[in-house]
Amino acid sequence: MRPSRRQLAVGAFVILVILALQAGFFGYKPAKSTRVLFITAHPDDEVIFFSPSILRFRASGCEIFLLCLTTGNFRGKGALRVAELSKAAAALQIGPSHLTVIDDERIQDGHHAEWDADQVQQIIAEEVLRRDVDWVVTFDRDGVYGHLNHKACYHAVRRFLSGCLAQAGVSGQACPQAWSLTTVNSLRKYSSWLDVLPSALEAWSGQATMLVTPSLLRTLAAMSHHASQWGWWKHVLLTRYTFVNTLQRISDDPLSPARPPSTASATLKSLARVSHKARTARALRMGLDSTGLRGG
Ligand SMILES: [Zn+2]
Numbered sequence: 001m002r003p004s005r006r007q008l009a010v011g012a013f014v015i016l017v018i019l020a021l022q023a024g025f026f027g028y029k030p031a032k033s034t035r036v037l038f039i040t041a042h043p044d045d046e047v048i049f050f051s052p053s054i055l056r057f058r059a060s061g062c063e064i065f066l067l068c069l070t071t072g073n074f075r076g077k078g079a080l081r082v083a084e085l086s087k088a089a090a091a092l093q094i095g096p097s098h099l100t101v102i103d104d105e106r107i108q109d110g111h112h113a114e115w116d117a118d119q120v121q122q123i124i125a126e127e128v129l130r131r132d133v134d135w136v137v138t139f140d141r142d143g144v145y146g147h148l149n150h151k152a153c154y155h156a157v158r159r160f161l162s163g164c165l166a167q168a169g170v171s172g173q174a175c176p177q178a179w180s181l182t183t184v185n186s187l188r189k190y191s192s193w194l195d196v197l198p199s200a201l202e203a204w205s206g207q208a209t210m211l212v213t214p215s216l217l218r219t220l221a222a223m224s225h226h227a228s229q230w231g232w233w234k235h236v237l238l239t240r241y242t243f244v245n246t247l248q249r250i251s252d253d254p255l256s257p258a259r260p261p262s263t264a265s266a267t268l269k270s271l272a273r274v275s276h277k278a279r280t281a282r283a284l285r286m287g288l289d290s291t292g293l294r295g296g
Helices: 005-023 051-059 078-091 117-131 148-166 192-204 216-224 227-238 264-280
Strands: 035-040 063-068 099-103 135-139 177-181 209-212 244-249 293-295
Touching (some): 005 192, 035 148, 051 209, 051 244, 063 117, 078 099, 078 216, 078 227, 135 148, 148 177
Parallel strands (some): 035 135, 099 293
Antiparallel strands (some): 177 244, 209 244
16 A cells, blocks of 8 residues: 555654754854853753753763853852752752852842943953853743843853954963854744754754654653752653754844944953962852852
8 A cells, every 4th residue: 555645744854853863963062172162141051941951062072061040049049049959959969069050149030130231241251261161051032931131141252252353362271162052933832852853954954963862761851850840841751952952153143233332442451360269269058169159
């Protein structure tokens, strides 16, 4: 019996999805041993949104660092959430020496919490210097679902990049490449692993770089450590961000020009202030190493 057109179409779709899943990485690929800094807003962002990128970069031989800009203290559980983050990061193969969590009253967790843009820019500049990173990865301007803190990460990275490019480098180092995690529409967002195919098509057409998770089990293991956020389990199992990420170069984004720094010298001064802060940063508790949790 000959298969119908519909059966052939479904078969071709399934084969294409399997091929895309197998490929794992389409588009611009970093060199082995590239140092990649992920910048997130809250403990659990690294699992819920970025785990395909973290795990795929890691599998490609990159060194991964994570900077989380708040302790996730919106409901007063900051200490607990930092402890959870430390375990979840370990499940994603990010050790305590590669994890930094910021505890700063000017940068707080909340849907309506405006951040001090200068302070966030300084923290990012210091972390880029300290870690000597080649790539920075964060949210895009829409922050996956519009969370103000996610969007603030994007704008802070753009601001940092503008300052860095204006100086032609960070203290003699080249500026890192900056990449943002693409926000997709709701239909795609909740299409789980099926979104691998449109993501692959975007990558083939040169619109993005696609990364497919090499280990769903690692993502689930990491999420299991965020016990205070288990309401997100349903989201984790349904969302495409558990299976696939697409990243876009921030400098290639023409719709929202980065805010220029006030002056190059002001940015240089801010970088110097940050270096001073790095030397005097206080080491706190909760299972991170002496450089892991920082106060403002
Ligand atoms: Zn978040």
